[in-house]
Amino acid sequence: MEHYILALDQGTTSTRAMLVNKRGEIAGMVQQETRLSYPHPGWVEADAERIFGSSVEVVRQLFDDTGVTAAAIAGIGIANQRETTVVWDRESGLPVYPAIVWQSRQTEELCGQLRARGLERIFRDKTGLLIDPYFSGTKIAWILEQVEGAREKAERGELLFGTIDSWLIWKLTSGRVHVTDATNASRTLLYNIHDRRWDDELLAILGIPSAILPEVRSSSEIYGYSDAEWFGQAVPIAGVAGDQQAALFGQGCFEEGSAKNTYGTGCFMLMNTGRKAVASSSGLLTTIALELGGKTEYALEGSVFVAGAAIQWLRDGMGLIEASEDSEKLAQSVESTEGVYVVPAFVGLGTPYWDSDARGSVFGITGGTTKAHFVRATLESLAYQTKDVLDAMEKDSGLKLRTLAVDGGAAKNDFLMQFQSDIAGVPVERPEQVESTALGAAYLAGLAVGYWQDREQIGSLRRVERLFRPMLEEGRSRELYEGWRRAVSAARSFKRGV
Ligand SMILES: Nc1ncnc2c1ncn2[C@@H]1O[C@H](COP(=O)(O)OP(=O)(O)O)[C@@H](O)[C@H]1O
Numbered sequence: 001m002e003h004y005i006l007a008l009d010q011g012t013t014s015t016r017a018m019l020v021n022k023r024g025e026i027a028g029m030v031q032q033e034t035r036l037s038y039p040h041p042g043w044v045e046a047d048a049e050r051i052f053g054s055s056v057e058v059v060r061q062l063f064d065d066t067g068v069t070a071a072a073i074a075g076i077g078i079a080n081q082r083e084t085t086v087v088w089d090r091e092s093g094l095p096v097y098p099a100i101v102w103q104s105r106q107t108e109e110l111c112g113q114l115r116a117r118g119l120e121r122i123f124r125d126k127t128g129l130l131i132d133p134y135f136s137g138t139k140i141a142w143i144l145e146q147v148e149g150a151r152e153k154a155e156r157g158e159l160l161f162g163t164i165d166s167w168l169i170w171k172l173t174s175g176r177v178h179v180t181d182a183t184n185a186s187r188t189l190l191y192n193i194h195d196r197r198w199d200d201e202l203l204a205i206l207g208i209p210s211a212i213l214p215e216v217r218s219s220s221e222i223y224g225y226s227d228a229e230w231f232g233q234a235v236p237i238a239g240v241a242g243d244q245q246a247a248l249f250g251q252g253c254f255e256e257g258s259a260k261n262t263y264g265t266g267c268f269m270l271m272n273t274g275r276k277a278v279a280s281s282s283g284l285l286t287t288i289a290l291e292l293g294g295k296t297e298y299a300l301e302g303s304v305f306v307a308g309a310a311i312q313w314l315r316d317g318m319g320l321i322e323a324s325e326d327s328e329k330l331a332q333s334v335e336s337t338e339g340v341y342v343v344p345a346f347v348g349l350g351t352p353y354w355d356s357d358a359r360g361s362v363f364g365i366t367g368g369t370t371k372a373h374f375v376r377a378t379l380e381s382l383a384y385q386t387k388d389v390l391d392a393m394e395k396d397s398g399l400k401l402r403t404l405a406v407d408g409g410a411a412k413n414d415f416l417m418q419f420q421s422d423i424a425g426v427p428v429e430r431p432e433q434v435e436s437t438a439l440g441a442a443y444l445a446g447l448a449v450g451y452w453q454d455r456e457q458i459g460s461l462r463r464v465e466r467l468f469r470p471m472l473e474e475g476r477s478r479e480l481y482e483g484w485r486r487a488v489s490a491a492r493s494f495k496r497g498v
């Protein structure tokens with residue numbers, strides 16, 4: 001019987017289960033969309049129970065579709081949307097509040113207070129992150145504050161916190177295992193990435209009792225076994241990483257200086273900086289890339305909050321397209337945007353601006369602007385935001401990128417990838433398998449159970465599907481990008497009225 005690794009990619013907008021074979025091929029995939037809710041402007045929440053339910057459903061469906069059973073699964077690897085925060089009752093197993101999604105901004109005020117107390121430096125030095133609602137720490141503090149009785153319960157050890165990986169593992173093991181991995185821990189604003197432990201000082205500042213925290217483990221080891229109830233028989237859960245770190249690993253970015261950009265709901269560029277935690281002066285985050293074989297590796301990261309989400313907005317909010325893929329043809333139906341810029345700062349701006357006040361804006365429209373220009377400008381915004389991050393990355397690392405490895409849903413868009421290469425002036429390399437996140441999770445699990453031997457073997461499995469080279473004349477590219485910078489600057493000043 002052929003054995004597989006089961007990869008579970010629990011992303012912001014969808015949950016996917018995949019079977020990965022020895023050759024690193026995806027032998028089957030099932031996907032389910034996740035519904036988000038927006039209870040107030042800027043807030044983004046999800047039903048944690050549904051996230052777990054859909055995770056089980058996609059696996060069961062995958063088994064039904066392929067005829068593969070749990071007996072043929074050597075291990076489960078989990079990659080998850082990071083930072084998204086779940087707090088649940090240890091006894092009943094029920095979340096005390098919906099999952100607060102990473103994009104959600106309800107802790108803006110709390111973050112402002114922390115910054116006003118001059119705490120930015122302490123958090124930055126210890127965690128590599130900024131004080132921003134993006135990260136889990138203030139989300140936990142907010143839940144403990146807002147949900148009646150939650151703080152007292154947390155202090156009595158009756159509540160548990162987890163990012164989505166912890167939540168899924170806890171549920172899959174029917175409440176026996178409460179763990180996370182170092183990459184996920186490094187996104188909470190509570191984890192000291194240098195000492196590699198939960199930081200008491202930061203916990204005290206945020207008023208979070210340590211009893212609610214999961215145990216932090218490596219990214220590749222057997223954490224526990226899924227209860228037979230879920231998939232028919234127990235399966236080892238053997239790999240965990242935040243989805244962006246998983247994608248870095250799945251892309252084979254093992255060398256210092258290698259980088260990938262994932263075009264999903266947001267865009268996340270990570271550069272491997274090896275055993276060094278490089279501090280940034282340009283608004284990048286320093287984060288744990290991986291903990292494997294007793295060694296910790298670090299990465300620099302640039303985060304764009306709204307990327308593919310802007311294409312979804314064209315589809316669902318504006319009704320301009322029927323499916324995300326349609327954006328490609330429409331964009332190509334016009335020569336340029338004719339000066340139109342869309343700044344999709346729906347929840348503020350991340351790297352390098354970190355501006356919570358910025359809001360989405362459109363510039364340069366005329367009576368001649370059509371749907372095609374609008375759609376093209378929205379797609380182009382993904383490339384411009386990536387260029388912002390890339391510039392910061394090269395500046396802080398002192399390294400010039402030779403190629404940018406890409407993946408994620410929107411990386412399938414040829415127009416976008418060519419425009420990206422043109423604007424960034426760097427070759428863009430798309431692997432045959434753009435599901436790098438799932439592959440990364442599978443590789444981590446496979447290494448733990450001996451399905452694959454080492455990174456060398458894994459690296460040899462990667463195949464490039466297409467290389468996009470810069471084609472646009474450099475002066476034109478610079479001019480377009482300067483227009484973007486002006487648009488961003490205007491979008492940022494609008495809310496403040498300056
Ligand atoms: N061909 C395409 N062109 C542009 N955007 C796309 C395309 N296909 C998917 N997307 C966008 O990519 C996102 C889905 O990518 P995915 O990697 O699955 O995201 P996530 O893991 O964040 O849920 C969606 O926001 C969708 O709008």
Ligand SMILES: O=P(O)(O)OC[C@H](O)CO
Pocket residue numbers: 010011012013080081082083102242243244264265266
């Ligand atoms: O859901 P994704 O794949 O866009 O990833 C979300 C990130 O992990 C948030 O930091």
